[in-house]
Amino acid sequence: MKYFVIMGATGDLAKTKLYPALAETYSYNTIQKSVRFIGAGRKECSQEQYRQLVNESLKDRDWKLDFVQDMDYVQLDLEQVSSVESLINHYNIEEGDELIWYMAIPPQAFEQVIQTLSQIKEQYPHINQKLVFEKPFGSDLASSQKLNALLQKSFQETEIYRVDHYLGKETIQNILALRFGNTMFEPLLNNHYVESISIDVWETRGIDGRAEYFDKSGIIKDILQNHILQTMALMMMEGPIAMESEYIRNAKYNLLRSLRPIQHNDAILGQYTGNDTVKGYIQEEGVKPDSQTETFVALTSYVDNARWEGVPIYISTGKRLSENKAEIRIKFKQSFKYFAHIDEECNPQQNELVIQIQPNEEVYYTVNAKFPGKGMCIQPVKLHFTYDEAFGQRSQGAYTRLIDDILEGDQSLFIRSDEIEESWKYVDPLIQSNNVEKRELILYESGMNPSDIQFS
Numbered sequence: 001m002k003y004f005v006i007m008g009a010t011g012d013l014a015k016t017k018l019y020p021a022l023a024e025t026y027s028y029n030t031i032q033k034s035v036r037f038i039g040a041g042r043k044e045c046s047q048e049q050y051r052q053l054v055n056e057s058l059k060d061r062d063w064k065l066d067f068v069q070d071m072d073y074v075q076l077d078l079e080q081v082s083s084v085e086s087l088i089n090h091y092n093i094e095e096g097d098e099l100i101w102y103m104a105i106p107p108q109a110f111e112q113v114i115q116t117l118s119q120i121k122e123q124y125p126h127i128n129q130k131l132v133f134e135k136p137f138g139s140d141l142a143s144s145q146k147l148n149a150l151l152q153k154s155f156q157e158t159e160i161y162r163v164d165h166y167l168g169k170e171t172i173q174n175i176l177a178l179r180f181g182n183t184m185f186e187p188l189l190n191n192h193y194v195e196s197i198s199i200d201v202w203e204t205r206g207i208d209g210r211a212e213y214f215d216k217s218g219i220i221k222d223i224l225q226n227h228i229l230q231t232m233a234l235m236m237m238e239g240p241i242a243m244e245s246e247y248i249r250n251a252k253y254n255l256l257r258s259l260r261p262i263q264h265n266d267a268i269l270g271q272y273t274g275n276d277t278v279k280g281y282i283q284e285e286g287v288k289p290d291s292q293t294e295t296f297v298a299l300t301s302y303v304d305n306a307r308w309e310g311v312p313i314y315i316s317t318g319k320r321l322s323e324n325k326a327e328i329r330i331k332f333k334q335s336f337k338y339f340a341h342i343d344e345e346c347n348p349q350q351n352e353l354v355i356q357i358q359p360n361e362e363v364y365y366t367v368n369a370k371f372p373g374k375g376m377c378i379q380p381v382k383l384h385f386t387y388d389e390a391f392g393q394r395s396q397g398a399y400t401r402l403i404d405d406i407l408e409g410d411q412s413l414f415i416r417s418d419e420i421e422e423s424w425k426y427v428d429p430l431i432q433s434n435n436v437e438k439r440e441l442i443l444y445e446s447g448m449n450p451s452d453i454q455f456s
């Protein structure tokens with residue numbers, strides 16, 4: 001039997017991501033009968049209140065809801081070994097069973113929780129525990145190393161799942177298919193043909209009432225250290241030996257290791273101010289009035305290896321920007337210099353390969369084609385693929401896939417200890433407290449386009 005315990009069961013992440021993902025998984029009928037989902041947390045909450053809360057979080061969706069009746073709520077303190085023992089006894093969890101802990105809890109609690117579960121492992125060595133950690137795993141290089149070291153005393157890497165939900169997105173996984181399942185892109189993805197790469201994750205939303213988390217974190221820890229570096233690793237890594245978890249993670253790790261170190265003043269940092277319709281960052285409830293937390297970051301990265309030497313990677317991400325967009329844009333070197341008559345109407349452009357993750361799940365490649373008629377006038381057109389058109393459906397949610405993989409024991413879409421440490425190592429110069437004190441923050445008005453922010 002498998003027991004999937006959601007710690008932080010009444011919290012935001014559970015409500016906005018995990019319950020919808022469970023409902024979606026049930027509606028695809030991929031959940032085995034032998035899995036029991038249990039919500040847990042320190043708060044007191046009756047079964048009825050809990051099921052109502054789960055139903056409430058699903059009310060705008062038309063997925064199967066009957067599974068909610070099979071879910072229990074258990075009051076549990078993961079800092080107390082006795083509290084976990086009670087859960088084990090209550091459900092008669094026994095030798096050979098799997099006990100999965102999904103930590104949708106504040107990261108400050110991770111250390112103590114690991115200690116408790118290590119003791120449980122000693123006491124019940126034949127219960128197979130799996131520990132799933134939501135991001136952020138650590139808050140800098142030193143703290144992530146400390147957590148990893150603590151985990152490694154009692155657990156194998158195969159028992160540890162570090163979540164980056166971007167990896168659960170179809171469009172992110174499709175990077176592997178696109179690169180290694182086609183002849184036409186991979187030979188071009190190197191410094192002979194690529195002029196630059198941009199990776200942008202822009203959001204129009206603010207911090208959605210998450211001041212307590214975000215004010216300590218900022219966009220560097222919230223998006224750059226994880227979603228962007230993982231996306232970059234998949235897009236730029238060498239081909240793995242095989243499409244298997246360990247090989248893919250080795251390849252990503254090698255790429256992250258090849259990132260050219262940055263200095264604390266290499267990034268442009270910003271913080272949003274209010275306008276007629278929305279509050280500025282420091283007016284958000286729970287944010288310190290003199291907060292120096294960045295809500296925007298832009299920087300240029302380089303990968304120092306033979307394939308990518310010299311190719312700039314322009315990164316930008318932030319809250320309260322002009323549009324919602326998450327995309328990778330690969331700009332190829334100019335190849336149309338032999339075409340004559342290049343004027344305003346005849347406007348060839350450098351080829352671009354664009355992988356859009358949001359708002360549209362699509363991939364397009366711009367090529368120059370001859371404009372109909374006399375002469376040889378060329379113009380850019382798009383070769384285009386969307387999930388909707390190609391497969392007649394939008395892809396499933398990222399968390400749906402991740403929950404499935406945790407149950408199956410497939411770690412391909414989870415981050416290994418060495419990868420997470422390399423990612424922290426990269427951003428560390430930007431987040432060390434003595435550097436944070438020295439840094440400059442550009443104030444930008446909510447709704448601004450990042451290109452205006454950078455040059456203002």
Ligand code: BG6
Binds near residue numbers: 222358
């Ligand atoms: C989360 C960040 O990891 O990703 C949020 O904490 C961000 O700040 C979110 O808004 C973006 O992910 P998605 O899938 O909602 O676009």
